[in-house]
Each structure stands twice: as structure tokens, then as C-alpha cells.
Amino acid sequence: MQIRHFRIHSFAISDPPLRSSFGLHAPLALRTVIELESADGVIGIAETHGGSGPAETLESLRPQVIGQDASQLMASLTALRSQSKYRTALSALEVAALDLVGKTVGLPVHALLGGKVREEVPFSAYAFYKHAWGESKYGEALTPEGLVTQVQELIADYGFGSVKLKAGVLEPDQEIETIRLLRQTLGPTVPLRIDPNCVWSVATSVRVGKALQAELSDGGYLEDPAEGMADMAAVRAGLLAEGIDMPLASNMAVVSFETLAEAHKTDACQVVLGDHHYWGGLRAVAALGRVCETLGVGLSMHSNSHLGVSLMAMAHVAAATPQLSYACDTHYPWQSADEEIVAEGRIPIVGGNVRVSDAPGLGVTLNYDTLARLKERYEASPIRARDDVAEMHQHVDPHWQRRRW
Ligand SMILES: O=C([O-])C(=O)C[C@H](O)[C@@H](O)C(=O)[O-]
Numbered sequence: 001m002q003i004r005h006f007r008i009h010s011f012a013i014s015d016p017p018l019r020s021s022f023g024l025h026a027p028l029a030l031r032t033v034i035e036l037e038s039a040d041g042v043i044g045i046a047e048t049h050g051g052s053g054p055a056e057t058l059e060s061l062r063p064q065v066i067g068q069d070a071s072q073l074m075a076s077l078t079a080l081r082s083q084s085k086y087r088t089a090l091s092a093l094e095v096a097a098l099d100l101v102g103k104t105v106g107l108p109v110h111a112l113l114g115g116k117v118r119e120e121v122p123f124s125a126y127a128f129y130k131h132a133w134g135e136s137k138y139g140e141a142l143t144p145e146g147l148v149t150q151v152q153e154l155i156a157d158y159g160f161g162s163v164k165l166k167a168g169v170l171e172p173d174q175e176i177e178t179i180r181l182l183r184q185t186l187g188p189t190v191p192l193r194i195d196p197n198c199v200w201s202v203a204t205s206v207r208v209g210k211a212l213q214a215e216l217s218d219g220g221y222l223e224d225p226a227e228g229m230a231d232m233a234a235v236r237a238g239l240l241a242e243g244i245d246m247p248l249a250s251n252m253a254v255v256s257f258e259t260l261a262e263a264h265k266t267d268a269c270q271v272v273l274g275d276h277h278y279w280g281g282l283r284a285v286a287a288l289g290r291v292c293e294t295l296g297v298g299l300s301m302h303s304n305s306h307l308g309v310s311l312m313a314m315a316h317v318a319a320a321t322p323q324l325s326y327a328c329d330t331h332y333p334w335q336s337a338d339e340e341i342v343a344e345g346r347i348p349i350v351g352g353n354v355r356v357s358d359a360p361g362l363g364v365t366l367n368y369d370t371l372a373r374l375k376e377r378y379e380a381s382p383i384r385a386r387d388d389v390a391e392m393h394q395h396v397d398p399h400w401q402r403r404r405w
């Protein structure tokens with residue numbers, strides 16, 4: 001399993017005009033796929049964040065990757081683990097190495113992680129306020145009613161059993177109304193979660209939590225309402241003082257084992273959104289499950305605009321992590337079917353679930369024609385990093401600034 005070739009592919013995929021408190025998604029989202037090829041010609045793959053920064057960090061590790069045995073690669077890179085700038089690159093290398101090992105020995109990645117405790121991994125509908133332009137089949141959603149229509153369409157297409165609202169876009173009262181309308185429309189049993197990406201003050205966060213006490217209970221949560229550990233802890237304390245034991249979830253204050261330890265001291269986070277792309281890989285997320293169990297904290301999963309290699313890697317680790325207590329996030333429905341780089345085709349989401357593959361490795365391989373097309377798009381575009389503010393300035397409001405409510 002000696003690694004002979006290390007290929008790094010930067011590419012761009014279409015992305016609809018989705019809104020968040022950070023601004024507006026650009027028409028192109030950047031991704032990277034890596035390939036590790038062994039002396040026997042077996043290829044392990046992984047998908048990670050895109051643009052020049054991630055590609056350069058991966059490139060800088062080439063001398064430490066070439067010539068290593070794939071089964072020992074992560075051990076050989078141990079010294080870099082403590083440096084946060086390498087965490088995303090190490091995560092991608094770990095996934096690709098596990099895929100290579102799995103494809104060589106004939107075992108699926110979930111088996112290499114200790115075995116699957118579930119065949120199907122639940123994912124949540126990820127609803128966004130959205131503009132009309134672009135080629136997405138989902139139309140404009142800039143009102144509570146528009147958002148509910150979008151969610152109904154997502155559920156009709158994928159059967160999702162829970163819903164996340166990307167908030168921090170409209171006035172908080174309109175977002176409260178959106179969640180209430182979702183509850184009325186979807187009935188009492190669909191868990192709802194709301195994530196304004198830290199754009200609310202402590203007082204607003206507590207006010208929204210109080211207003212949505214009923215709607216966000218029973219499997220829902222309030223995700224990253226306020227910025228930083230101290231404010232998250234203050235929101236928690238404020239809600240408890242009102243007699244509201246609503247879980248706060250986080251992928252912004254809690255981004256590592258170190259920050260989880262800090263959050264635990266102040267009760268700032270009751271649900272961690274793990275993400276193998278930046279927590280250190282699939283085994284780090286599996287370990288996170290153990291830590292969450294020990295701390296009495298729930299586990300969910302964060303996503304970003306992604307394709308099937310990333311989605312299937314999430315499915316493998318989620319299948320092998322007994323502590324997963326919430327449906328995972330995924331942006332997958334926002335990506336175009338004709339841009340899927342997985343040769344086996346688009347990963348089905350049925351009944352809100354992804355069935356984890358039992359084929360060797362991740363169970364997916366690359367469609368090199370599609371990858372070549374998406375790489376050409378990357379080369380032809382000047383975009384090398386995500387900039388949602390610039391998109392807002394260009395397409396919505398030249399004076400837009402991130403609002404703090
Ligand atoms: O839960 C989250 O914070 C995310 O999913 C982060 C993403 O970047 C999301 O805000 C987006 O796609 O705009």
C-alpha cells in the first residue's frame with residue numbers, strides 16, 4: 001500500500017443564491033478532491049474544502065505523503081495534528097488513506113472504523129432563504145411562506161424527517177414566524193432547528209428561544225445563536241433562568257476537542273456538530289462521539305456545499321458512530337445532479353436517509369470526465385476563496401453589512 005501518486009484536484013461546482021448571516025453564496029462553490037494511488041494502482045479518494053488555501057496546504061504535505069504506506073500514513077503525520085492549520089488537510093488525507101486501505105483489503109470504511117451500528121444515516125432538510133436567479137429547481141424563498149414551500153419541496157424530493165433553517169437573514173420576528181409556520185405545516189413530530197450563525201445578541205437569542213420553546217422542543221435545537229463561548233453560555237443561562245431547557249448546538253464556538261472542553265465548563269453547548277472535514281478526519285469524529293457520550297452532550301453533523309465523496313464519507317462515520325443523536329446536515333440537494341463527480345452516480349437520499357455503502361473503501365470512485373469539466377471551470381474562474389459579502393455587494397446591496405440583531 002505504498003503511496004506512489006498524490007493528486008490534488010481543485011474544482012468548482014454550481015451553487016444557488018443561498019443566503020446566510022454571512023451574505024450570499026456565489027454561483028460557484030469551490031471544492032478539492034484528492035487521490036492517493038498505491039504501488040498496486042489502488043486509488044483512495046477524499047473530498048474537502050476548495051480554493052487555493054486548502055490546495056496549497058495539501059501540496060505542502062506531498063513530501064510526507066509520497067512513499068508512505070497508506071495504512072501508516074496518519075501515524076507518520078502525528079506531529080502535525082496539534083497544528084490547527086493542518087487539520088483540514090490531515091482530515092482529507094485520512095479519508096483517502098482509509099479508502100485506499102479499504103479498497104486494497106476489500107473492506108468498507110465503516111468496517112475499518114469499528115463497524116456500522118446503522119444501515120441508514122438520517123439527514124435533515126437544510127432550508128435557506130434564497131433568491132430566484134440561477135438554475136436550481138427550487139425558487140425564491142425570501143419570506144416565511146416561500147421558505148415553507150421550499151421545505152415542502154425538499155421533503156417531497158428526499159423524504160427528510162427533520163428540518164434546519166439557516167437563519168440570521170430576515171428580522172428575528174420573521175424567522176420566528178417562519179419556524180412557527182413550518183411547525184403548523186409539518187405537524188408536531190418533525191424536529192426543527194434554527195441556525196443564525198452567531199448573529200443575534202444574547203438578549204435576542206433568549207427572546208427567540210423563548211418564543212420558539214414549543215417549536216424547537218422534541219429533537220430540535222437552537223444552533224449558534226450568539227457569538228463566542230461566553231455569549232453562548234449566557235444564552236444557555238438566560239434560557240434556563242426562564243425555565244427553558246433548550247439545547248444549544250454549535251459548529252462555530254465548538255470546532256475542536258479543545259473548544260468542546262471549554263464549552264463544557266460553562267455549559268455553552270449541549271449538541272456538537274461534528275465535521276470530519278475539519279475535526280481531524282473520520283476517526284476524530286468517531287472519537288468525538290465517545291467524548292460527547294461521556295460529557296452528556298448530543299452529536300449532530302455539520303456540512304457545507306459538497307458532492308457525493310464527502311456525503312458518503314459522512315455516511316460511513318455516522319454509520320459507525322453509535323452516539324450520533326441527531327440527523328446530519330447536508331447541502332447535497334443544493335448541488336446539481338450533472339455535476340456529481342462520483343462515477344456510481346448521485347447518492348440517493350430516500351426517506352431522508354443515505355444507505356451506507358458496503359463496497360470496499362468509501363464505495364465510490366471518481367468520474368474523471370465530470371471532474372475534468374469542473375476543474376476547467378475552476379481554472380476559468382478568478383474565484384479562489386469563498387466571499388459571501390462580495391456576492392451580497394454585487395447582487396443584492398452594494399452597502400450590505402452583516403447585521404447584528
Ligand atoms: O451550520 C452551519 O453553520 C453551516 O452549514 C455553515 C455553512 O457555511 C452555511 O452557513 C452556508 O452554506 O451558508
Ligand SMILES: [Mg+2]
Binds near residue numbers: 197223251302
Ligand atoms: Mg451551524
